[in-house]
Amino acid sequence: MDHQPLRDLPMTTSDIDRDAPSRSDPDLLATLLADPATRVVELRGGRASQRLDGALLRRPPEPADADSLLLYLGRLDGVAHLAACHPETPGPPVDREERLDAAPFVGLREVATELSADDASLFAAALGLSNWHARHRYCPRCGAATQIVMGGWVRRCPHDGSEHYPRTDPAVIVAVTDEQDRLLLGRNVGWPEGRFSVLAGFVEPGETIAAAVAREVFEETAVEVTDIEFVADQPWPFPASLMLGCRARATTTDVTCQPDEIAEARWFTREEFRTEVADGRVKAAGRLSIAARLVEGWLGRRLDDLG
Structure with missing residues (x-):
């Protein structure tokens, strides 16, 4: 068999620095939300917003992001990236006058082969991590509701102190x-x-x-x-x-x-x-x-x- 078909396999190559040491900063998410240089990948119902040119929309933070599930995805070329995840399905398309480069929300299966390596990897990390959070809200040891820490990469039980990691x-x-x-x-x-x-x-x-x-x-x-x-x-x-x-x-x-x-x-x-x-x-x-x-x-x- 030839290895050539695997060279451009989606979601497998990227220059993302996951920057794990920064996750331990308890003020990380708040700091990044306040920084207009931060870029946000928005997910609604597991679907992300795509620009009209086909790229993944990476926008500056917005006030409403504070009410979403926030995940620190790492840095690209030194720029911090967050995922802002909402469980509901997408509503009407955004106002084109307000965000001219925005397109409807799309699923990863639909667009992964068209995205750049970095875009596909950002989308995959955000989707996989948000899926884990949706399914692991309670401590498997005692049943208490867990708290999100470490930039969205850990859920901690306030009752027994146990920590639970993405699976x-x-x-x-x-x-x-x-x-x-x-x-x-x-x-x-x-x-x-x-x-x-x-x-x-x-x-x-x-x-x-x-x-x-x-x-x-x-x-x-x-x-x-x-x-x-x-x-x-x-x-x-x-x-x-x-x-x-x-x-x-x-x-x-x-x-x-x-x-x-x-x-x-x-x-x-x-x-x-x-x-x-x-x-x-x-x-x-x-x-x-x-x-x-x-x-x-x-x-x-x-x-x-x-x-």
């Missing part, structure tokens, strides 16, 4: 090929007819990446693999995963699907895959995800070119 769930995603260089693809039980992708699953406690790959592939298809190789990783804040892209070689080829997870799975030659995508029988994944890039590495061409 990321590692998941393996693997391109499995056999001795004929066919690729194994599966369709999840919740997916529409024709949608196929490489196999994936979460890493379990006590597992290595390689062990998780071998287990997931066998559980889902009864195919045994070897020569497991890590290729690349990708943040996936939907809501809080890190995708660990791998390749593996199959030592068996008989497929038996795990009925509660995989509706169907089969081996594809390159010609079969190209033909079935072209005639609409197989739906190719968008290039946002590492899944599509793993397929492209095997295929030797972009999926966008197959239609």
Whole structure:
């Protein structure tokens, strides 16, 4: 497989300085809100505002930001960046006379492949962190409501003093090929007819990446693999995963699907895959995800070119 398709993988490269030491300043957020040089990424319902030129809108602080969930994202070229997160869905578009460079709020899945590396990484960090806050408002030890500290990177329990940190769930995603260089693809039980992708699953406690790959592939298809190789990783804040892209070689080829997870799975030659995508029988994944890039590495061409 060629590594070229992974070089521009969204959300994986950025010059953001996360500036962790500054998070311990209890006045950090208030200070940054008072500084007009600070730039704010606004999220509403998990969607961010995009400028008309396609870039992520990074605006100066506004008074209403103090009432939102504020998160310190770090610095770009020395400029501090905050996320101001609101749980509600977007309202009407902003007044164009008031903010001429603003566009409607957009989801990360919609625009990640179009954003710059820095914009995509800022959006991913803000979305993943805000998702964690929405799901972890109470202490798992005593049930008390927790308080946000450390610039939004920690929740502290005022009752028992415990601290809780943002969680990321590692998941393996693997391109499995056999001795004929066919690729194994599966369709999840919740997916529409024709949608196929490489196999994936979460890493379990006590597992290595390689062990998780071998287990997931066998559980889902009864195919045994070897020569497991890590290729690349990708943040996936939907809501809080890190995708660990791998390749593996199959030592068996008989497929038996795990009925509660995989509706169907089969081996594809390159010609079969190209033909079935072209005639609409197989739906190719968008290039946002590492899944599509793993397929492209095997295929030797972009999926966008197959239609």
